[in-house]
Amino acid sequence: MQTTGVHSWCVGLTLPLILAAVLHQGLADVTPPPAPVTTAAPHTDPARPDRGTYRLTSSNGTTCLLAYMGLQLNFSISSLPQNKTLQQVLNVNPNTTKALGSCEAESAHLRLTTDGDKTNLTFVFTLNTTSDKYHLSEVTVKAVLPEMKDPFSAQNSSLNYLRGTLGRSYMCREEQTLSVSANFSINTFQVQVQPFGLKGEQFGAAEECQLDEDDMLIPIIVGAALAGLVLIVLLAYLIGRKRSHAGYQTI
Structure with a gap:
């Protein structure tokens, strides 16, 4: 019973960790859609102008x-x-x-x-x-x-x-x-x-371009997603720990 409970806890903890890593990588690879008219400019020589x-x-x-x-x-x-x-x-x-x-x-x-x-x-x-x-x-x-x-x-x-x-x-x-x-x-x-x-x-008063808004939005989305994933991992840990303790109960 003890071994089964620990195994369940490990599985419950491992799956959310894998999910967190995959989702984080996916979010990191997502780039905002290009603005309909302007696009981010490449860095070119000479150096940045005054x-x-x-x-x-x-x-x-x-x-x-x-x-x-x-x-x-x-x-x-x-x-x-x-x-x-x-x-x-x-x-x-x-x-x-x-x-x-x-x-x-x-x-x-x-x-x-x-x-x-x-x-x-x-x-x-x-x-x-x-x-x-x-x-x-x-x-x-x-x-x-x-x-x-x-x-x-x-x-x-x-x-x-x-x-x-x-x-x-x-x-x-x-x-x-x-x-x-x-x-x-x-x-x-x-x-x-x-x-x-x-x-x-x-x-x-300034009206900011879409590129600036997208640049601010991505960190917010990534932060919120990571916070949600941490919560999922924490809940999985608590559930796995509870099941592990249940394995010590006498019948």
Whole structure:
């Protein structure tokens, strides 16, 4: 009777432990589904760019667009001398970048000129006055690159990135890749931007991106699952111990 009780306790304890290990490994392997528009950006060279503050003012002198972000430009260019496609990465240096542009009732244009006026990057934000929602709708880039005889250019006016609500700022701490064309994309780093509804010189309340929300959700799910598994193991141990003691009873 004693041997049977101990064996039952061991089986009762071992099975939950195996289940806990399997479920934990399964949860660790699960990655959040990719956001419908943006994806986590890969780490590329050169190193992580510095964040810069870019500001536009309206005709009355008040701030109408505010952006704080690090930018990294990814070019895919065809090199005729080498007869192959080359990848070139350029960090936007906020210390040598000029911000110009304009703000309208339903659109805002932010033009960044950097790298000794060799690179011009324009962001166009659009506001839907019916829903009070805004988004990055267009990006245009023109750049003089060492490997190209002619200037590089790309444009896309049907984008849907950096979505926010009028009077609030869009924030994303995670790296993102904003794909503009087949041969050009932008990596954003810890971006916060508000192109409409600014009050004063500060951002409005932040609306966090899906990538940030997923990044916070995974540890919570894993922690809750592990807590539940610990409880199952503890209950299995107590039940097995009770059965082991029952084996000592006299008949």
